[in-house]
Amino acid sequence: MPMLIDALIAALILAGAFFLLVGALGLAKLPDMMRRLHGPTKATTLGIGALLIASMIYFSVARGTFSIHELLITLFLFLTAPVSAHMLAKAHILRATQEREQLPPTGQPSGWATLDDRRSDGM
Amino acid sequence: MRARLLPHPLLTVLVALVFVFLMNEVTPGVVVLGLILGFAIPLLTAPFWPGRPRLKAPLTVAEFMLVVLWDIIVSNIEVAKLILFRRGDSLRTRYVTVPLDLEAPEAIALLAGTITMTPGTVSADLSADGKALLVHCLDTGDPAATVAAIKARYERRLKRIFE
Numbered sequence: 624m625p626m627l628i629d630a631l632i633a634a635l636i637l638a639g640a641f642f643l644l645v646g647a648l649g650l651a652k653l654p655d656m657m658r659r660l661h662g663p664t665k666a667t668t669l670g671i672g673a674l675l676i677a678s679m680i681y682f683s684v685a686r687g688t689f690s691i692h693e694l695l696i697t698l699f700l701f702l703t704a705p706v707s708a709h710m711l712a713k714a715h716i717l718r719a720t721q722e723r724e725q726l727p728p729t730g731q732p733s734g735w736a737t738l739d740d741r742r743s744d745g746m
Numbered sequence: 747m748r749a750r751l752l753p754h755p756l757l758t759v760l761v762a763l764v765f766v767f768l769m770n771e772v773t774p775g776v777v778v779l780g781l782i783l784g785f786a787i788p789l790l791t792a793p794f795w796p797g798r799p800r801l802k803a804p805l806t807v808a809e810f811m812l813v814v815l816w817d818i819i820v821s822n823i824e825v826a827k828l829i830l831f832r833r834g835d836s837l838r839t840r841y842v843t844v845p846l847d848l849e850a851p852e853a854i855a856l857l858a859g860t861i862t863m864t865p866g867t868v869s870a871d872l873s874a875d876g877k878a879l880l881v882h883c884l885d886t887g888d889p890a891a892t893v894a895a896i897k898a899r900y901e902r903r904l905k906r907i908f909e
Contacts, residue, residue, distance in 0.1 A: 641826075642822055642826060645825075645826040645829055645830065648829055648830070649825070649829040652829065653829070653837075654835060657839070657868070657870070657882050658837065658839055658884060660868050660882070661825060661866060661868060661882075661884045662825070662829060664862055664863070664868060665818075665821055665822055665825045665863065665864075665866075668818055668822070668863060669818060669819060669822035670822075672818075688771070689772075690770060691766075691767050691770060692767050692768055692769075692770040694767055695764060695767045695768060698764075701859075701863065702859075704862070704863070705858065705859035705860075705862035705863060705869070706859070708862050708868055709858060709862065709868075709869055709870070712868060712869075712870035712871065712882065713870070713871055715870075716870060716871055725840075725841060726841055726880065727841050727842065727843045727880075728843065729843060729873040729877075729878045729880075730843055730845055730878055731845075731873050731875055731877045731878050732875065733873055733874035733875045734873065734874055735871045735872070735873055735874065735880055736871055736872050736873060736874045737871050
């Protein structure tokens with residue numbers, strides 16, 4: 624395998640590992656739940672993205688066949704990561720009462736969906 | 747007739763593509779099997795697709811994807827800097843409200859997902875009437891500018907695609 628491609632793959636793997644580490648660090652270091660959510664939702668997408676691109680290049684060159692199923696991992700990751708982050712945030716707003724006072728008004732006649740539901744349940 | 751046989755043409759293409767990607771090879775057999783699945787699955791699941799969003803501007807989709815990919819790269823570097831070099835307490839973290847012009851549920855879902863993937867923002871909740879989005883910003887000096895950027899970069903393009 625040519626040197627240049629080796630170097631490219633190594634760089635991509637290192638970059639991916641770096642961003643995954645930063646994501647994990649953010650999860651551990653930031654002070655509260657909502658801030659912690661920022662680390663894993665972002666750093667991991669680029670981290671895993673870089674690792675998958677490295678994998679695509681490696682298998683395309685080493686096996687001589689085009690490898691595309693890594694794109695599916697990216698696709699499903701992009702579909703699931705925002706949804707799970709959204710559900711975590713909603714659960715947090717529902718459970719943590721001190722968080723509610725920080726919420727800005729909706730600027731609409733009705734309130735935020737998570738809390739509005741609760742009121743209509745007779746809470 | 748066409749609508750009954752192909753209730754969701756975009757889904758047909760997507761299922762066929764996902765199958766080919768999954769098999770990781772492009773041979774006639776795989777493509778034909780993918781097309782059969784792409785034909786059968788939308789027919790069988792048609793009752794689960796009450797609304798069928800129409801893509802009004804297919805070229806804008808490509809533009810939107812490029813903008814989002816670029817923003818994901820930029821946001822990763824920005825968030826990495828914030829995590830590594832700033833104390834957690836010193837971040838100007840706050841919630842902002844983004845009033846929505848979009849009405850199609852699919853477009854709002856896509857906008858919320860995009861916001862979560864891009865610079866220092868996570869979409870946290872939707873107003874009960876679906877007209878405003880609650881966004882949590884990791885570090886923002888100017889909340890109004892953040893809201894304006896979200897509306898100009900993503901919502902304007904999504905509105906052109908879906909409405």
